Amino acid sequence: MDDKVMYETSGAIDEDTSVALSMRSLWKRGRLQAAYVLCGLMLLLALCLVWFGAENAVLCLVLWLVITAVEIYMPFRVKKQSRIRFQEAAPGGRIEYTSSFTDEKLMLVNHTNGASGELPLANVRKVFDANGVWALVSKGNMYYPVFAGELSETDRESLLALLKQNNPKIKIQLPKVK
Secondary structure, rough: OOOOOOOEEEEEEHHHHHHHHHHHHHHHHHHHHHHHHHHHHHHEEEEEEEHHHHHHHHHHHHHHHHHHHHHHHHHHHHHHHHHHHHHOOOOOOEEEEEEEEOEEEEEEOOOOOOEEEEHHHHEEEEEEOOOEEEEEOOOOOOEEEEEEHHHHHHHHHHHHHHHHHHOOOEEEEOOOOO
């Protein structure tokens, strides 16, 4: 394994970007699952009306209303919890990171609290953009920020190629550049 750094980015995550990262995971997972549950309950409500009459369908309607209320409340709770956690972790309002890539791993240094970590590139399952910051998502659903704005267009393309080389099943969800 060659530990030569191929790419390096530095930057800071503010509260809005942290919330955008949290909301991105919510919209893709929880909202889709909740939509399936709501559709299933609507079908169950219709079947109860047809088979048992209106008395038993009231229970399904109440259940549907409760799940709909939770569906509407969930984004507000995620935003609030994300802001609270960010303020606990970054009393100054921002967390500064440096991310460095070798041919096999990502090394991340948090300059705000001195923490550091490594992620084998084979464990990156998804890349998406949140407020101009790329988030590399590991198989354990941990987010690793990469400040791709500091990289040239060719470096961004070769970084994506490196990620695909290490994990051919990676999902890349980045906005198209015109």
